[in-house]
Amino acid sequence: MAILQIRQAIRDAMKEEMLRDERVFLMGEEVGHYNGAYKASEGLLEQFGARRVIDTPIVETGFAGVGIGAAMCGLRPIIEFMTFNFSAVAFDQILNNAAKIRHMTHGQFGVPIVFRGPNAAAHMLGSTHSQAFEPFYAHIPGLKVVAVATPYDAKGLLKSAIRDDNPVVFLEAELMYSVKGEVPDEEYTIPIGKADIKREGKHVTLITWGQAVPISLKTAELAAKEGIEVEVIDLRTLRPLDTDAILASVMKTNRAVVLFHGWPYGGVGCEVIARIQELAFDHLDAPVLRECYEDVPFPYAENLEHLCLPTPEKGLAAVKKVLYKR
Amino acid sequence: MATVVQLPRLSDTMEEGVIAKWRIKVGDKVKRGQVIAEIETDKATMEFESFDSGVVLKLIATEGETLPLGAPIAVLGQAGESPDGASAGAGASVGASEPAAATPAAEASKPAAAAEASKPAAAVAEAAASSPEGQVAKDMSKKPAGDGARVPASPLARRLAREHDLELGEISGSGPHGRVVKADVDQAIAAAGKPPATAAAAGTSAAAAPVAAGTRSGGATAAAAVKSVGAATAEVDADGRPYVSRPARTIKLSQMRKTIVKRMGQSKREAPHIYLTTAIRMDRALAVRAEINAAVDGTKVSVNDLIVLACAKALRKHPKVNANYTEAGIVEHGDIHVGVAVALDDGLVVPVVRFAEQKSITAISRETRDLGLRPRPRSCARRRWRGAPSRSATSGCSAWRASWR
Numbered sequence: 001m002a003i004l005q006i007r008q009a010i011r012d013a014m015k016e017e018m019l020r021d022e023r024v025f026l027m028g029e030e031v032g033h034y035n036g037a038y039k040a041s042e043g044l045l046e047q048f049g050a051r052r053v054i055d056t057p058i059v060e061t062g063f064a065g066v067g068i069g070a071a072m073c074g075l076r077p078i079i080e081f082m083t084f085n086f087s088a089v090a091f092d093q094i095l096n097n098a099a100k101i102r103h104m105t106h107g108q109f110g111v112p113i114v115f116r117g118p119n120a121a122a123h124m125l126g127s128t129h130s131q132a133f134e135p136f137y138a139h140i141p142g143l144k145v146v147a148v149a150t151p152y153d154a155k156g157l158l159k160s161a162i163r164d165d166n167p168v169v170f171l172e173a174e175l176m177y178s179v180k181g182e183v184p185d186e187e188y189t190i191p192i193g194k195a196d197i198k199r200e201g202k203h204v205t206l207i208t209w210g211q212a213v214p215i216s217l218k219t220a221e222l223a224a225k226e227g228i229e230v231e232v233i234d235l236r237t238l239r240p241l242d243t244d245a246i247l248a249s250v251m252k253t254n255r256a257v258v259l260f261h262g263w264p265y266g267g268v269g270c271e272v273i274a275r276i277q278e279l280a281f282d283h284l285d286a287p288v289l290r291e292c293y294e295d296v297p298f299p300y301a302e303n304l305e306h307l308c309l310p311t312p313e314k315g316l317a318a319v320k321k322v323l324y325k326r
Numbered sequence: 327m328a329t330v331v332q333l334p335r336l337s338d339t340m341e342e343g344v345i346a347k348w349r350i351k352v353g354d355k356v357k358r359g360q361v362i363a364e365i366e367t368d369k370a371t372m373e374f375e376s377f378d379s380g381v382v383l384k385l386i387a388t389e390g391e392t393l394p395l396g397a398p399i400a401v402l403g404q405a406g407e408s409p410d411g412a413s414a415g416a417g418a419s420v421g422a423s424e425p426a427a428a429t430p431a432a433e434a435s436k437p438a439a440a441a442e443a444s445k446p447a448a449a450v451a452e453a454a455a456s457s458p459e460g461q462v463a464k465d466m467s468k469k470p471a472g473d474g475a476r477v478p479a480s481p482l483a484r485r486l487a488r489e490h491d492l493e494l495g496e497i498s499g500s501g502p503h504g505r506v507v508k509a510d511v512d513q514a515i516a517a518a519g520k521p522p523a524t525a526a527a528a529g530t531s532a533a534a535a536p537v538a539a540g541t542r543s544g545g546a547t548a549a550a551a552v553k554s555v556g557a558a559t560a561e562v563d564a565d566g567r568p569y570v571s572r573p574a575r576t577i578k579l580s581q582m583r584k585t586i587v588k589r590m591g592q593s594k595r596e597a598p599h600i601y602l603t604t605a606i607r608m609d610r611a612l613a614v615r616a617e618i619n620a621a622v623d624g625t626k627v628s629v630n631d632l633i634v635l636a637c638a639k640a641l642r643k644h645p646k647v648n649a650n651y652t653e654a655g656i657v658e659h660g661d662i663h664v665g666v667a668v669a670l671d672d673g674l675v676v677p678v679v680r681f682a683e684q685k686s687i688t689a690i691s692r693e694t695r696d697l698g699l700r701p702r703p704r705s706c707a708r709r710r711w712r713g714a715p716s717r718s719a720t721s722g723c724s725a726w727r728a729s730w731r
Contacts, residue, residue, distance in 0.1 A: 284508050286501075
């Protein structure tokens with residue numbers, strides 16, 4: 001089994017799918033000659049040529065729209081946003097075209113497209129380049145939203161996303177591209193809509209995704225030192241949500257914390273909590289808590305940035321709180 | 327020098343109290359006169375204003391704890407000062423009643439080893455119980471105001487209690503604000519001699535097959551249904567159909583209700599009761615009332631206010647009525663304080679109009695309205711409740727009120 005970085009796993013997924021299906025192509029800023037802003041498309045231009053690895057001008061709304069049109073015409077585009085912050089410029093295309101065409105045309109047209117790129121805060125990028133977009137996209141019926149935290153998940157889920165007949169928003173993280181992990185040599189895919197238990201435990205359920213997964217695992221390590229067994233559930237897919245996996249765990253532990261990169265107000269964390277309270281109310285021994293960004297525009301200053309971010313220590317405090325421990 | 331704050335007497339009849347809510351936390355600066363806690367007395371939940379200034383070094387009493395008068399509830403002092411000396415000093419008077427609470431901070435380091443040893447093995451269910459608060463709460467073996475009102479409990483605790491036929495109100499809560507949590511119910515189940523295994527089993531079986539969203543364990547539902555329907559008895563009616571027996575329900579008494587029970591019983595026992603009825607023409611009184619209300623802006627004199635004033639004036643004229651019996655002799659009270667019974671949703675309070683015969687009808691009206699309407703949220707400034715009503719004044723009043731009704 002190979003040890004790959006997430007960027008390599010993503011590259012391999014795209015490469016394999018482009019080899020498998022000639023309708024698949026990659027489009028975005030710097031994806032070709034520069035090999036991708038984060039080197040996630042390294043070597044693809046060389047291998048597949050400029051017709052299938054397309055460098056675009058800096059016009060997100062344009063190339064997102066071109067991709068949607070191409071998908072409606074039968075191709076299977078992968079649109080890379082240099083970061084999801086820039087997807088805001090293409091929001092209308094994603095919201096009103098990608099997500100709605102199948103519905104609006106009564107199924108005459110589908111939009112098998114993947115929008116991928118890094119999401120949420122990285123390091124000192126300021127408030128406008130540290131956005132967490134999962135609440136926006138997961139909010140929209142017609143889209144699927146995936147967030148990955150390991151090379152294995154990245155490759156298996158990206159392949160599924162490319163093969164999916166509907167638009168998929170695929171969220172990566174800038175600071176995680178070099179995270180290494182085992183990836184099978186043989187062909188595999190991971191179904192969209194399935195969460196993964198990253199660590200088993202019986203005392204508290206810690207629900208997380210994307211960049212917050214390693215933080216949650218560290219939280220679990222800290223908790224283990226105090227005799228608390230934390231079950232870490234990586235949602236992997238934010239829409240559709242794997243409600244069964246969440247409920248099974250919460251019914252076992254009777255308490256949950258949602259830990260994520262993003263803001264508290266009205267996000268995926270809220271959706272998770274809403275489902276827990278609705279479907280597992282009688283199993284809860286404590287209110288479900290969130291640990292995430294502070295509810296402020298993300299700060300630029302490093303010290304303030306650190307205060308704003310979720311940390312294993314903050315995670316541990318929340319875990320202890322739902323256990324009524326001090 | 328650290329000062330121990332003791333549970334104050336907030337009403338004349340108060341014998342014990344419950345810290346309903348702390349308004350301070352350790353490290354806060356407290357000024358003399360600042361409200362530091364809400365205390366549930368036999369009469370109402372009242373704000374407790376600090377007699378001292380200083381930094382809060384320790385909160386000894388936990389919310390929901392029932393304590394005798396004078397029990398140490400907190401320690402004030404200077405920042406950085408150790409609260410232990412002060413606690414020990416006060417311990418002489420009340421220490422016996424709460425050995426666990428007296429110096430938890432000081433001993434934390436020593437029993438920590440023991441607690442630590444038991445920790446890893448302890449199931450999560452006991453996590454809360456093994457925390458210092460949990461311990462204290464349990465040792466006090468109390469429960470705040472049951473009074474049939476909603477007991478704070480986690481949904482899981484609520485379900486477990488239901489499944490085990492336990493009254494939530496009888497389980498002391500170790501969670502925040504006295505919330506009953508799973509650990510507390512487990513302990514109650516253990517105490518009741520029932521194995522908690524069934525609860526765990528119900529939990530895991532549901533967890534094993536959670537696919538159908540919100541599916542409940544069938545057993546629990548069935549049990550609940552049986553309970554609400556009741557059970558057929560051996561006794562039958564003329565047609566041989568069995569009567570259905572349903573279980574009795576015990577509603578826990580609040581401090582207020584306990585007091586009502588005590589005082590009503592005491593009153594019936596100790597004072598011979600006579601009931602007088604008379605008819606009074608109220609035409610002129612009502613006309614005066616209308617006139618006052620029309621003339622003075624913002625005034626709304628009630629018929630009850632007129633009766634309070636009339637009682638007060640009558641008592642001045644007939645001091646023999648403003649009296650009660652004691653072993654030493656009949657005490658004729660010099661002051662006239664009229665109690666007005668005010669019904670609450672879950673009890674009764676009797677705010678007192680002090681020196682009523684010296685007050686104008688508008689002043690009485692204002693006061694009874696303030697006293698009468700305000701206690702509804704069960705909170706009132708302390709001063710208003712001092713000086714319980716002269717009992718004869720109250721009973722004098724009730725005679726007249728009977729006639730009015």
